[in-house]
Amino acid sequence: MAWFKRSDKGILTPTEAKREVPDGLWFKSPAGKIVHTRELKNNAYVVPEEDYHVRIGSAEYFEVLFDNNEFTELDANMESGDPLKFVDTKAYPKRIKETQAKTELKDACRSAYGKMNGLDIVVACMDFAFIGGSMGSVVGEKIARAMDHSLKHKKPFLMISRSGGARMMEAGLSLMQMAKTSAKIAQLDQAKVPYISLMTDPTTGGVTASYAMLGDFNIAEPGALIGFAGPRVIRETIGKDLPKGFQSAEFVLDHGFLDFIVDRRSIKSRLTTLLKMLQ
Structure with a gap:
């Protein structure tokens, strides 16, 4: 019965020498598709075969849109204060600082200008x-200033929205960003500077309005x-x-609220x- 016996114990790998798979090496889609993050990045963060568009942020969109990922950021250091002294506590400023540390972002919007297939554009x-992605005073101000840059230099403006709506910790100041940005859009229209709005998942609340x-x-x-x-x-x-x-974007398109739906892999072209x- 020697074939049931193990004659060579082999080499056992010590626990401290075992290598763990690094976090973030693989991505699993909602449908269960497993994709290597490198392949996902090379596919504009869209899961191959099932075409699921992964939620991404400004860094990834800038990488997709700007030639060679080269751009100049506008108002990079602008951040929120606490103008309303929310509930007479420091809860809001604390949350801002904690979120900045966690995300390495100053606020919920970034703006920049550069080249897209050789064309000037502000994003x-x-x-x-x-x-x-809540819209507070900083978000509204950064968008307004980016539109000012478009107006001054006659560059097309692209707005990429992903938001749950207005940031109610700033109450009326947050809601006023709707009027401010809408007024800037009217100026773009008068100057005949193209304004393209790209809605991503999700776009809701005061941003949609x-x-x-x-x-x-x-x-x-x-x-x-x-x-x-x-x-x-x-x-x-x-x-x-x-x-x-x-x-859904498809339902909204069918009912006339969208001009077209675009796959992220072809959005630049x-x-x-x-x-x-x-032009």
Whole structure:
């Protein structure tokens, strides 16, 4: 019965010598597809085969859009204060500092200018990782200043929205950003400077009710959730059941609120073609 016996104990690897798989090496999609992060990055952060668009932030969008990832950032050090002394505590400033440390971002929006396939463009992009991409005074001001740069230099402006809505810790000051950014968009229109609004998953609340829906061209990524209030709130308000997927980009396109849906892998070439046509 020698074949049931192990004659050579072999070499055992000490526990301290074992190598663990690094965190973040693989990505698992909601459908269970496993993709190496390098392959995901090379595919514009879209899962191959199933075309699932992974939520990404400003750093990744700038990498996708700007030639050689070269750009000049605008107002990079602008950050929120606590103008309303929220609830007479330091809770809001503390949360800002904690989120800055966690995300390595100053606030929920970054803006920059550079070249996209050789064309000048200004891009403002929201970061959902920073307090749900909420629109506060800094977000509104950075967008307004980026639009000022577009106006001054006659460069097309691209707004990439991903937000849960207004940042209510700033109350009325947050809501006023809707009016401020909308007024800047009117100036872009008067100067005939193209404004393209790209809505990604999710785009909701006061952002949807202002600059996200005011583009010369309103476009979206596949499957993006786009709406003002959530389904439960709307259902309770109107007292009716809602169509399945009524806030998806595809539903919104079918009902005339979008010009087209664009795959992230082709967005750079599609935008370049569009801007050349406008020129």
